[in-house]
Amino acid sequence: MSKTIRVLVCDDHLIVRQGIRQILSDAEDIAVVSEAGNGPEAIRQVRELAQGEGSIDVVLLDIAMPQRDGLDMLKQFKNEFPKLPVLILSTYPDRQYAVFSLRLGAAGYLNKSADSEQMIAAIRKVARGGVFITPSVAELLASSVGAGPDHNEQPIQERLSHREHQVYRMLSQGQSVGEIATQLSLSPNTVSTYRSRILEKTGVRNDVELALYAVRQSSGST
Template sequence: MIRVLICDDHLIVREGIKQILAEAEDLRVVGEAANGADALRGVRAGREAGQGPDVVLLDIAMPQRDGLDVLKALKSEFPKLPVLMLSTYPDRQYAVRSLKLGAAGYLNKSADSEQMIDAIRQVARGQLFITPSVAELLAGAVGAGGRHAVDDAQPLHERLSHREHQVYQLLAAGRSVGEIAEQLVLSPNTVSTYRARVLEKIGVRNDVELALFAVRLEQSAGPA
């Protein structure tokens, strides 16, 4: 029996995943978490009771502490625990980053139920789950001369953390610090800190230059 912990901030998503997993006799949901802190507590409590999860399904976009930060914490504390990242974002945005941080796989929420079940079984066996689209991204990432070359050549906006990227997008859209704080349920001081990191990592001095950077990036990318 493969024990699974589901971490997603949307109840309807967790309920949907539970229904999917209920179709497989060898999978059992042993816990749920609506945020990163609850996910860490759930894994720790389960391990102490001898009934910890064998696989963690972890959403990337969550309040308070995003999935990539939680992934780092889980891999630091439980390095052998397989973590399968879930996301609604395009694969090219977070797949490679998740795998480099130690995720056992990356699955878009648009995947069908059979693929999700297969992914859980695969990572539970200690294997890496990679879809063809993610495999193509990985091949492109290492094809230029290895991991260090990839890191050095990584586009500036892709060096942002998930939360920094959220702030970047909202700043580029003309939102104020106060508006961003309200939307992301953060304090204005925290948003200001993220803003400073974004400006530094991208190499611009203010929000106007950031918006111009975003426009040039979108123009250079062309149609998706």
């Protein structure tokens, strides 16, 4: 039996929190373990629940929380708990905050208009260490990511070794270092070394930008 994904829901509207609970109750592998209705409460809950036995696996964070801005809290969470996935929820158009949220370290960005299957899929993906982005957000990111220094000089296949290209392809699909290590029968440290080389050679800064770099490459922008 797979491990239950423990989720903290941070939203100032009770009806939204109840709705999310109802949606996630349909997923046997996901459990809402706590809720927060304002910024300070969200910070307290994360600090209490992000470590030790029974710790949370994912934070669902509304971008417009009272008493403390959601993006400000995102920065704090990533500073204090860099490995804790934070999935941003928003009612705003993707164009306003999606790219900024992901650059601050969010593991994904989901509009509250998304259907229940998409929310469940997003939680599962970020809990595994992946990055969740919708096609519309992918387009925004693709247009915002600057080309690396070698972008116009050589195709990506010519700049990476065979193994680096394997890791590049898997990272760009949202797979975590641990998942890649298992599939390629490598240690996580070795995969992390390949990842660092890939980021350097492509001129991007993180896995989100790498995924969008791959989108640009596959669309024939080399």
